Amino acid sequence: MTDAVTHTGSGNGLLQLVPKAEAKQSMKDFKSDQEVRWCPGCGDYAILAAVQGFMPELGLAKENIVFVSGIGCSSRFPYYMNTYGMHSIHGRAPAIATGLATSRRDLSVWVVTGDGDALSIGGNHLIHALRRNVNLKILLFNNRIYGLTKGQYSPTSEVGKITKSTPMGSLDAPFNPVSLAIGAEASFVARTIDSDRKHLTDTLRQAADHPGTALIEIYQNCNIFNDGAFDALKDKQQAQETLIHLEHGQPIRFGTDRTRGVLRNQATGDLEVVTVTAHNEADILVHDAHSTSPTTAFALSRLADPDTLHHTPIGVFRNIQRPVYDTAMADQLDTAVDQKGKGDLAALLAGTDTWTVES
Amino acid sequence: MAYVIALPCVDVKDKACVGECPVDCIYEGPRKMYIHPDECVDCGACEPVCPMEAIFYEDAVPDEWDGYRTTDREVFAEVGSPAGAESAGPLPTDHPVVAGAPVREQG
Numbered sequence: 001m002t003d004a005v006t007h008t009g010s011g012n013g014l015l016q017l018v019p020k021a022e023a024k025q026s027m028k029d030f031k032s033d034q035e036v037r038w039c040p041g042c043g044d045y046a047i048l049a050a051v052q053g054f055m056p057e058l059g060l061a062k063e064n065i066v067f068v069s070g071i072g073c074s075s076r077f078p079y080y081m082n083t084y085g086m087h088s089i090h091g092r093a094p095a096i097a098t099g100l101a102t103s104r105r106d107l108s109v110w111v112v113t114g115d116g117d118a119l120s121i122g123g124n125h126l127i128h129a130l131r132r133n134v135n136l137k138i139l140l141f142n143n144r145i146y147g148l149t150k151g152q153y154s155p156t157s158e159v160g161k162i163t164k165s166t167p168m169g170s171l172d173a174p175f176n177p178v179s180l181a182i183g184a185e186a187s188f189v190a191r192t193i194d195s196d197r198k199h200l201t202d203t204l205r206q207a208a209d210h211p212g213t214a215l216i217e218i219y220q221n222c223n224i225f226n227d228g229a230f231d232a233l234k235d236k237q238q239a240q241e242t243l244i245h246l247e248h249g250q251p252i253r254f255g256t257d258r259t260r261g262v263l264r265n266q267a268t269g270d271l272e273v274v275t276v277t278a279h280n281e282a283d284i285l286v287h288d289a290h291s292t293s294p295t296t297a298f299a300l301s302r303l304a305d306p307d308t309l310h311h312t313p314i315g316v317f318r319n320i321q322r323p324v325y326d327t328a329m330a331d332q333l334d335t336a337v338d339q340k341g342k343g344d345l346a347a348l349l350a351g352t353d354t355w356t357v358e359s
Numbered sequence: 360m361a362y363v364i365a366l367p368c369v370d371v372k373d374k375a376c377v378g379e380c381p382v383d384c385i386y387e388g389p390r391k392m393y394i395h396p397d398e399c400v401d402c403g404a405c406e407p408v409c410p411m412e413a414i415f416y417e418d419a420v421p422d423e424w425d426g427y428r429t430t431d432r433e434v435f436a437e438v439g440s441p442a443g444a445e446s447a448g449p450l451p452t453d454h455p456v457v458a459g460a461p462v463r464e465q466g
Contacts, residue, residue, distance in 0.1 A: 041404030046382050049400040195382050197398070198442060221381060223404070236445060 012211045017105045018060050025056035032082040043194035043220035050200045065108045068097040070117035073148045074141035077112040091122025094129035097136050102326045111138040119155040127184040132325040133212040143222040151225035177217045178301040182294050188214035190316040212324045232309045246315030248289040271299045289319040360417045361399035365427035367413035370463035376405035387449040391457045396432045430454040
């Protein structure tokens with residue numbers, strides 16, 4: 001199989017390998033006939049609506065789209081998408097999706113997971129998918145709680161959080177999924193919020209356009225077991241001062257009248273939030289999602305206070321082009337066939353390297 | 360499909376639903392609250408909190424209030440999608456079905 005698609009500049013050329021829909025699609029086309037079973041008011045509904053609303057934009061044949069999930073509330077997602085899907089093994093969605101994406105390059109493969117599924121039992125699978133840069137789009141619903149099991153602390157729960165399994169407060173330092181993904185060599189890392197349909201849709205669009213693994217952390221409200229976890233970012237008054245919108249090529253400024261900004265401390269190299277003045281305005285950091293170095297993206301991911309969520313950046317932290325695993329594997333298979341001829345699986349399995357165990 | 364608000368809301372507008380809606384899609388009209396059909400994500404949080412039991416899924420509106428099956432959808436036909444009731448503010452007019460409803464006696 002020769003891969004005619006090459007990557008120059010931006011855009012997911014790999015999408016050309018996926019067959020297009022024959023007719024124009026609408027949101028309705030992506031709704032399944034299954035009754036949606038999340039708690040009334042769950043943030044998952046908003047994410048589902050945003051994804052169903054976005055998919056027609058891609059214009060791909062529904063039969064060539066797959067949603068793979070693990071275990072958890074978010075992992076019920078594939079039932080509600082009128083595409084192919086798999087409600088798979090706890091934490092293993094990235095592994096199963098890796099197999100699909102590499103062996104069936106005519107598929108658009110999406111992973112839906114949560115903070116428990118992706119960062120507890122599935123931590124290993126997630127980081128290895130990210131470092132390999134498999135052509136997957138991973139939606140990580142982060143509600144900072146175990147919802148399906150009725151309210152135990154998760155790997156993203158804040159220190160001191162009182163839950164059923166931490167009656168005197170959590171002792172664990174939480175994971176920051178964006179920091180973790182950048183540390184795991186992810187080529188595309190973004191964060192968005194369930195209730196901001198426009199921002200969520202725009203983030204999905206950029207992820208779909210990225211060749212390789214795209215990780216989107218979605219702050220998602222669990223209104224039963226961790227209600228209001230992200231209210232500081234949703235309340236219109238508060239959000240002015242707490243939320244930082246990252247836009248590539250734009251100075252990182254926020255707050256009422258954009259009077260606050262992010263500045264690099266020349267002595268330490270770290271980032272800090274300052275009040276913008278005539279004196280420092282020219283030095284306010286300009287966001288560069290395409291920087292080859294992950295250093296500044298990582299520093300941005302550490303900006304938020306994990307307890308108050310003050311200074312939380314949303315948007316695309318990092319978006320770089322690097323070799324995609326699927327493409328490299330297809331090329332290697334082509335090379336192997338060129339050099340050694342078509343293989344014989346039965347002969348390989350029967351093998352010559354056998355031995356007898358004698359008692 | 361989405362949730363809709365029927366006659367029992369008219370002239371009451373308790374607004375308990377507004378606090379429950381995770382996507383801020385319940386808008387205030389002069390006499391009734393309206394759910395934006397494209398912004399609603401079908402989560403159902405509003406339905407059980409309504410003290411008037413005025414909220415129904417679109418295809419489950421009781422026959423006696425059949426006219427309210429489409430009021431919410433139609434009232435936004437001209438308004439479009441403001442993406443958030445809080446920042447959009449109240450709607451200027453009611454749907455004709457609502458405007459023509461008998462005035463509810465106080466108390």
